[in-house]
Amino acid sequence: MNTPAPESVFIKPLEPGLYIVATPIGNLGDITMRGVDVLRRAQIIACEDTRVTGKLLKAIGAETRMQRYDDHATVETRQWLIEQSRQAPVALVSDAGTPLISDPGYRLVRAAREAGVNVAVVPGACAAIAGLTLSGLPNDRFLFAGFLPVKDKARADMLGSLDGVDATLIFYETGPRLVRSLSVMADIWPKREIAVARELTKLHEECRSGLAAELAEYYTAHPPKGEIVLLVGPPAEQVTAHDSDALLREALEEMSASKAAGTVARLTGMDRQTLYARAVELKSQ
Template sequence: MPVNASSESIEPKPLEPGLYIVATPIGNLGDITLRAIDVLRAVSVIACEDTRVTGKLLKACCVKTRMQRYDDHASPAVRKKLIETAINEPVALVSDAGTPLVSDPGYRLVRDAREAGVNVTTIPGACAAVAGLTLSGLPNDRFLFAGFLPVKDKARSDVLAQLGGIEATLIFYETGPRLERSLKAIAQVWPTREIAVARELTKLHEECRTGTAEELVDHYSDHPPKGEIVLLVGPPMQETNDIDADDLLKDALQEMSASKAAGKVARATGLDRQTLYARAVELKQQ
């Protein structure tokens, strides 16, 4: 680690009672912040998803604070005990990697802590969604984090349909074994959108590959990815000059009705569905 976090001469400052939300590295341990180390040393207990994962980080930072497992399966009693402790002592909340509460169950603890009058403080740091966005080259003035796509095909398709008209870059978390199926689903509804797959973030083999969903399917079918992945989808195209809607409609009309063709092209491009439908009817009559 580039930071001399192991120095025994650095004494952590006393902390006020409360709940401290501490971001941890998403890969490279050097991304831990000095403030995060100080807080983890000073709290009375660290609530974490997996004590084995967090234990490795604490060992690297020479932190000896007691850990308490807190994950999706933690009972309300465990949450209540943590809040009772935070009323009188400082308590830290961490996830296995990155910023807590981003696609993990920590929000329940924060919500209940606030209701109990516990002071809540955030210690910001690494976040895979933001790191992936910065690598992708996709528009970042507006973006939507949508968590994990559903596992089942219909549910996944329904979610993609709901998000189709949002004029923002979409950010999903995905796993290696599920990536190809998700890309195939995206290729069906958004064949022309630019896609980015960011993986191994902050690690030795970090990569960010871009292209259409179909192009990425071709790549990853031959090179199965491992680990956790950030999957990004560019926003709908806003100018008809960027895409020939007639060509897309003609292709779609070979397999479906004018109404369905208009819907498919609207989801892919962000163009008005009624306008596309009227044009699809014209093309079908030609």
């Protein structure tokens, strides 16, 4: 981790300003070379939790001063950080992943830009994007909606408000609340494909896909821990009988009639039993 990288990777000298630095979401090896360089050379690191960031700094051999900056940070703390960034490089990090994605960092960045402070981004890991790429769901258009509300009615209202969005939906959720969220999704979107991505970049990384009711049943029996990326596939387009036959034929090349029917049902929202009967017909031809 301490091996120097080519000098061309770095900005020399590191000018005063606010540097938005992405940190690993699990695997420390995912910190970028530029991210390591900025964290080592910054004068101050604004972070959510000094204990969490302290572990990362120890791993990369950095001894930079840390300043706690979270949801409870005062206006005075924010203004102090802006004044510091006028004179020296200040890094902004979150506990994991890219700052400003479901964390309070946007207030500091907004205030810095309004104050005329130089703001630069050092990109890297993001749980939402990692989950999307791992899920295999359509990614040409997606909506990140952050953490789902804690209360049941607020959660149901939020999900219901997104019913007509023609895109893959991405949420953050916690292990203890996952089954409750999946149960609501089973009522709203019984036929849409759902993916649960957890332990991303870690030893036991998992991405499980299926219908919401199936996943709710699985995670009731296998309670998950930690934070989770919960994804919902876009609404299925209207599929004609001719289209479904083509999909079934393609699926039947690699799987049984039952599995082919299930696969096409998830893709199209069509009735599985109807598709199974047609798959049997096609297989016998």
